[in-house]
Amino acid sequence: MTAQLTIHNAGPGLTVQDLGRPGWKAQGLSTGGAADPLALLEAAALLGTPPGQAAIEMMGFGGTFSVNQAVRFALTGAVMQADINGEPISPNATHVLPAGAKLTIRGAKQGVFGYLSLAGGIATPPIMGSRATHLTAGIGKPLQPGDTLPLGADADRMRAPMKLPVADRFAGGTIRIMSGPQTDFFAPETLAAFTQTTFTRSPRGNRQGVRLDYDGNGFSTRDGLNHVSDLIVPGDIQMTGDGVPYVLLCECQTIGGYPRIGSVIPSDLPKIAQAAPGTSLQFQFLTVEEADATAISQAATLRQLTRLCQPMIRAPHDIADLLRYQLISGATPGDDLERP
């Protein structure tokens, strides 16, 4: 029997994602993949699985799922309440989904992008080396109720349950940026105003990028809008014609003509992706040397996260159905402790 996942209910933003398709920028295809790749690495650390496995990304809304064979899984990224047949489960920890049980994941309470990673991974056929849905490139499409997805085999079924303490990346705050090829298209006073402004993550946002709202004048370049289109990297902060910033994310275009004031460093980009509408954000320029020093590979990040994982010892207050357990059995004379 082939292992498969069935989707019974699905929010509008459910897609299959892995770490994307690097290397096609020259042909106009951005890397794509998970909007918060750190969440996929956290799941890989918890489950002890390879980092390139595909998972389900849930933008804002969750869904209801079942499997036909028991499988270990983890929920990472945005904080979404979840239960198995009504019994709550914790995020950032490994669990087993029994065959036939219903896993219900509700809307995000904190953050935007939540991830359901199953040991063995989603085993849809790769396209150009990846299973990631890339909506603007027409690769894959959002998941719908009734869809079934093949699952790979869990190579480590007996692995002990784990949990992972995760730093909060949902609250916005100060985001570190570095200058890029067009930073000096902006006047020094515009750059200063930019770093002194508190922005609000707009409701307008998706896997391509998020718009930032603010009070005050726009952030325009010194010489208008006739810039030659140039290469883009995810994290670039693009100013549209009216001087409104968009931070570009994993599924962004590869070339664009709107000027870019700088680029969010990769380590801080999950904070942008996970900033829910209304979250406050500020920007702080690093020097190029400081920014380069933050570069870390996904493999090194996974090694760090793996070291942070802890065995999950269930404390009584974590057990929702504690009263169903038989905690005391048998009877005693009542004077056990007093006897020699």
Place this chain on the structure above:
Amino acid sequence: MTAQQNAPDLRPLGVDGVLVRFARTLTQEANARALSFRDMVLEAGVKGVTEVASSLVSVRIGFDPELTNRHTVTQTIQALIAEHKTPDPKPKRLWRIPAAFGPDHAPQLEEAAALAGLTPAQAVAEIEAATTHVIAIGFAPGQPYLGMLPGHWDIPRQTSLTESLPRGALITAVRQLIIWAADAPTGWRHIGQTAFRVYLPETSQPFAFTPGDAVQFVAVSDAEFKDIKQNPDSNGGATCEVLR
């Protein structure tokens, strides 16, 4: 390199990339230098370099910070720039692509023509007469930037974004045309419609164009365009002639 004032700018673009920018404005010469410099870096096989992509006037060299660093990559790039010669940019292939310019297919033709100082009929005639070249591929998969139209087509992007355009839309700004491949907002103006798909992900050769290809547009009536659209196997009625 012919003269010191033509020395390209080297700038950081991300923690894992260097952008080599040959000019601040688009010229055929700067474009040819960018396209040939990309080939040169690829052929050089620089240690730790993971990706080399060109745009209109620049090349981004992406590297793995665990295998190399910005300083080393920059020194290698500077040595390559010193040896770099611009080749003769004769196109290898010529595409002819049907396009409809009727009001239903070209909602901003009148506006764009006026910005170029033309009537809509003059604008269509000039687009038909032009032999453009694929000066970059990007923004969306396989999407070509085509240049250069005559100088009076140097019209700016809109200040606000058009939320969505049909695939195959012919759009213009800053002396260029694009055959739109994306389901994404743009600030360029919609002046015609093709049924050409620049990107066929389900095929073994997903990308139609190569930088340097020549492209001409052939104006067709709305009725002819309807016929073309009804034949999905023709890829918009386009032809591709190998020149050399």
